[in-house]
Amino acid sequence: MLAAKNIVKQYDDLTVLNGIDFEIDKAQIKAIVGPSGAGKSTLLHILGTLDDADTGELVINNQSIKGLNKKTLSGFRNKEIGFVFQFHNLLPEFTAAENIAIPAYVAGRKQADIDQNVDELLNLLDIKDRATHKPAQLSGGEQQRVAVARALINSPGIVFADEPSGNLDSKNAEDLHQLFLKLRNELGQAFVIVTHNKELAQMADERHEMRDGKLTHQL
Numbered sequence: 281m282l283a284a285k286n287i288v289k290q291y292d293d294l295t296v297l298n299g300i301d302f303e304i305d306k307a308q309i310k311a312i313v314g315p316s317g318a319g320k321s322t323l324l325h326i327l328g329t330l331d332d333a334d335t336g337e338l339v340i341n342n343q344s345i346k347g348l349n350k351k352t353l354s355g356f357r358n359k360e361i362g363f364v365f366q367f368h369n370l371l372p373e374f375t376a377a378e379n380i381a382i383p384a385y386v387a388g389r390k391q392a393d394i395d396q397n398v399d400e401l402l403n404l405l406d407i408k409d410r411a412t413h414k415p416a417q418l419s420g421g422e423q424q425r426v427a428v429a430r431a432l433i434n435s436p437g438i439v440f441a442d443e444p445s446g447n448l449d450s451k452n453a454e455d456l457h458q459l460f461l462k463l464r465n466e467l468g469q470a471f472v473i474v475t476h477n478k479e480l481a482q483m484a485d486e487r488h489e490m491r492d493g494k495l496t497h498q499l
């Protein structure tokens with residue numbers, strides 16, 4: 281599904297990533313933990329093709345990322361990769377259903393197909409009755425579920441989540457973690473999750489710790 285080899289990233293004389301190897305398959309949840317400033321978000325952005333590595337290889341769904349031009353890469357990213365951030369980044373002037381649909385419009389999908397898919401996701405994520413609400417009218421947990429639905433709309437191979445429960449209270453954080461498990465089990469969804477939340481890291485299939493530019497395997 282995704283394989284990264286020997287990823288190196290430096291900012292001036294700071295080597296943030298010093299030769300990272302990372303792989304993930306369908307229906308796997310991997311957590312990345314580690315101290316603040318260790319380079320977790322940097323790695324997530326590179327694996328998610330939002331940022332370039334200085335050196336290294338990245339293959340997603342049998343497609344090497346190297347050499348893709350900007351337009352091809354952004355189309356590829358929109359289709360193959362979903363993102364969930366700590367702050368949901370929903371567009372305030374659009375409803376929940378419209379926010380979920382945006383990546384599908386960008387991908388040029390047909391209206392009937394988009395409507396059906398949005399409906400399925402609203403049901404799956406239990407936010408059907410919030411479909412016509414704008415983000416400010418939703419609770420934090422509901423906003424984050426809308427953001428997850430938006431990440432899933434184009435059926436990406438992999439979803440990257442950067443501190444997804446960092447802004448939620450413990451009940452909503454627990455619900456979000458259960459949702460990730462459900463999506464893994466029911467859709468075979470793969471997730472890479474950067475988190476400081478011990479419970480979230482614990483429910484992952486595998487944990488990796490980022491420290492001193494290296495990624496180590498944690499039990």
Ligand SMILES: Nc1ncnc2c1ncn2[C@@H]1O[C@H](COP(=O)(O)OP(=O)(O)OP(=O)(O)O)[C@@H](O)[C@H]1O
Binds near residue numbers: 316318319321322
């Ligand atoms: N664009 C940039 N230019 C220069 N330095 C950067 C840039 N982006 C990140 N850094 C530095 O790279 C290091 C790793 O940052 P990163 O955000 O990846 O850490 P993190 O592990 O995600 O931290 P946190 O847990 O606090 O979010 C930090 O020292 C940061 O200051």
